[in-house]
Amino acid sequence: MADKPKVAICWLGGCGGCDEAVVDINEAVLKVVDAVDFVLWPVALDFKYHHVEAMKDGEIALSIINGNVRNSDHEEVARLLRKKSQLVLAFGACACFGGTPGLANLTTKEDIFNWVYRDAPTVVNPKGSRPQTKCTSNGRELTLPEFFGEVYALKHAVDVDYYLPGCPPPPDLIMNAVTAVLEGKLPPKGSTLTPHKALCDTCPRNKTKPSRFTIKEVKRIHQIEAEPNTCFLVQGVLCLGPATRSGCGEACLNINLPCRGCFGPVEGVEDSGAKFVSALAAIVDAEKEEDIRKVMDGIDDPVGYLYRFSMPTSLLRKKRV
Amino acid sequence: MKNYEPKLVCFSCRFSWGYVADEVSLARQVKNWIPIICSGKIESTHILSAFQHGADGVLILGCPEGDCHYQDGNFEAKKRVYLLRRVLESYGIEKERLEIRLSLDPEGKTIPAIVKEMSDRLAKLGPVKKAKEHAEKASAV
Numbered sequence: 001m002a003d004k005p006k007v008a009i010c011w012l013g014g015c016g017g018c019d020e021a022v023v024d025i026n027e028a029v030l031k032v033v034d035a036v037d038f039v040l041w042p043v044a045l046d047f048k049y050h051h052v053e054a055m056k057d058g059e060i061a062l063s064i065i066n067g068n069v070r071n072s073d074h075e076e077v078a079r080l081l082r083k084k085s086q087l088v089l090a091f092g093a094c095a096c097f098g099g100t101p102g103l104a105n106l107t108t109k110e111d112i113f114n115w116v117y118r119d120a121p122t123v124v125n126p127k128g129s130r131p132q133t134k135c136t137s138n139g140r141e142l143t144l145p146e147f148f149g150e151v152y153a154l155k156h157a158v159d160v161d162y163y164l165p166g167c168p169p170p171p172d173l174i175m176n177a178v179t180a181v182l183e184g185k186l187p188p189k190g191s192t193l194t195p196h197k198a199l200c201d202t203c204p205r206n207k208t209k210p211s212r213f214t215i216k217e218v219k220r221i222h223q224i225e226a227e228p229n230t231c232f233l234v235q236g237v238l239c240l241g242p243a244t245r246s247g248c249g250e251a252c253l254n255i256n257l258p259c260r261g262c263f264g265p266v267e268g269v270e271d272s273g274a275k276f277v278s279a280l281a282a283i284v285d286a287e288k289e290e291d292i293r294k295v296m297d298g299i300d301d302p303v304g305y306l307y308r309f310s311m312p313t314s315l316l317r318k319k320r321v
Numbered sequence: 322m323k324n325y326e327p328k329l330v331c332f333s334c335r336f337s338w339g340y341v342a343d344e345v346s347l348a349r350q351v352k353n354w355i356p357i358i359c360s361g362k363i364e365s366t367h368i369l370s371a372f373q374h375g376a377d378g379v380l381i382l383g384c385p386e387g388d389c390h391y392q393d394g395n396f397e398a399k400k401r402v403y404l405l406r407r408v409l410e411s412y413g414i415e416k417e418r419l420e421i422r423l424s425l426d427p428e429g430k431t432i433p434a435i436v437k438e439m440s441d442r443l444a445k446l447g448p449v450k451k452a453k454e455h456a457e458k459a460s461a462v
Contacts, residue, residue: 106411108453149453274365277408281365281400287386287393292403302404303411315369320413320450 005061005182008040008052008081012074013101013151014067018092019043021168022064028175035182036061040081049077052084060085062181066092066168068099068312069152072133073145082158087181089193093167093262095154096192098312100167102151103304105311105318109149150318151311163192167262167309170249194247196267199259202246205231214285218298221258232258233283238305243269243276262309271315273306327443329353330371331436333382334360336390339429350433360384360421361394365401368419372409378418378443380436385425395423414449417442 011019023029023044039060040047052060063085069075082088093099104112117123117130133146154160164177177193180186187193200206209231219236226232232239232253239258245266252259265272286292299305307314330353333339339347339356348354353376357363360383371379381402383395399421406416420439426432 269366271366271369273408274369277365277401277404278397281397281404284400286400287396289399289403292400296400296404296407299404299407301411302407306408315366315373316409316412316414316452318452319411320452 004035004037006039006055006059007036008060008063008085009038009044010040010042010063010065010077010081012065012067012078012095012154013070014092014094014099016043018066018094018168021092021166021171022174024168025171025174028171032178049080052080055084057083058086062087062089062178064089064091065154066095068094068101069148069154069157070101070104071145071147075148075157076145078154078157087161087186088154088158089162089164089177089181090154090160091164092169093165093264093309095160096163096165096313097264097310098151098153099309102153102311102313103308105150106303107319108321109147113147153312156312161189162186163190165192165194165245165262165264166248170247170251172249173247192245192264192267194245194263197246198266199241199244199246199248199250199263203231203241203250203253205229205253209234214283216285216295218295220300226256228256238280238299240272240276240306242279243272260308261306264310264313270313272310273303273314276306325444325448327377327440327446327448328375329378329380329436329440329443330355330376331380331382331432332357332360332363332367333429333432334358334384334395337384337388337425337427338382339426339432341427342429347429347432351436354432354436359389359391359394360398360423361389361391361396363398363401365405368401368405369408372414372418372449375449377446377449378420378439380439381421382432382435383421383423386423388425399423415446417446418449 009022038045040052063081065078065081065088069078090096113130117125131144133144135142164173173194208229213234215236217236218238221237226235237258240261241259244259244261245263248263261272269275284295286295331351332355335356335358360381363381368379381398383398389395402419402421406419409419410416
């Protein structure tokens with residue numbers, strides 16, 4: 001037992017889907033269990049944070065952290081695991097880029113609290129109570145984590161060694177990553193443990209895509225009956241494939257849905273949204289201002305679409321208010 | 322705010338703007354002037370990056386419509402600008418801070434005036450609002 005490498009799996013601001021993805025490696029999880037000792041996995045096992053606190057620095061071989069950093073508790077846990085671990089893997093779109101909850105960066109903390117504790121139709125809060133980081137009840141002091149003003153990716157809070165994006169990451173890449181750590185065959189620090197090409201490179205629909213095409217209208221997926229073997233962009237449906245990293249196994253495309261970008265930018269690119277703007281502009285068939293407006297205004301929420309999973313790591317990061 | 326001078330970045334295409342001008346003397350008159358070959362070369366990333374680094378506005382000077390040396394680079398730029406203006410607005414950056422003008426001025430004499438005209442408009446808008454940092458986290462980012 002003592003010689004096995006120790007592994008921690010932990011969630012911060014996530015939905016639990018990434019933990020589920022680890023279980024989804026099915027019977028292969030038994031091999032992993034044989035090879036390592038889990039020391040923390042809040043979703044599945046009953047270890048406590050003070051068990052981790054009692055460990056020596058660097059005693060954990062690998063911490064697999066999913067979810068973003070939204071409050072001071074997430075930050076504290078991330079820092080604790082960083083201190084006790086040799087390697088930290090940012091696991092899933094939220095840990096890598098902030099994820100879907102990162103879209104909250106277009107809203108202020110105040111607006112979020114106003115909605116959640118005052119304005120939402122289901123709220124009953126006659127005293128107008130708001131969460132406090134400290135309060136006294138029956139003579140005892142109670143504390144709550146502080147809700148930060150914005151959503152952060154894991155790398156903003158602690159030093160991250162490797163990244164495995166996806167919402168959630170697919171089983172084959174999870175096994176590759178764990179095996180690489182166990183065998184010590186790791187790429188340089190800071191690498192993303194996925195293929196480096198754009199999704200279009202591996203998309204089966206690429207074979208039928210004409211070498212040149214343009215679109216005169218942007219359609220949403222529910223507005224058409226999408227042809228299952230034709231490139232979505234050719235059909236006028238926004239698909240983030242040109243600006244998104246491959247490796248997901250084309251899960252969305254296989255069920256006839258366009259790419260939403262959960263694997264984040266391709267290698268060497270920081271802001272995939274900006275890249276997609278350029279790619280989209282190139283295929284829009286419009287020259288006059290009113291024609292451009294007609295096509296581009298067909299996109300309901302450009303910033304939400306372009307940065308669905310990556311707002312906190314986009315160049316502009318959050319709304320200015 | 323009295324002495325506020327907006328930081329404006331001006332990209333201009335060499336094929337239509339100032340190609341017979343003395344670039345050195347023109348650069349002295351126009352701060353942050355970046356002559357490039359084809360306005361279509363200006364990636365969306367460059368524009369967002371300018372705002373990320375504190376620009377108050379970005380002006381793109383491209384070739385007249387139908388006169389792009391590379392066929393449609395200026396139209397590419399125009400389409401990007403239209404979509405990016407919507408993106409900027411969502412980030413709380415006024416769309417007027419990003420402009421494109423497709424015209425011709427080989428001597429570049431009008432560039433300082435066009436830049437000043439936009440700078441004056443930006444001055445009225447004031448600086449881009451700052452993204453508020455969380456006090457403790459700001460140091461970590």
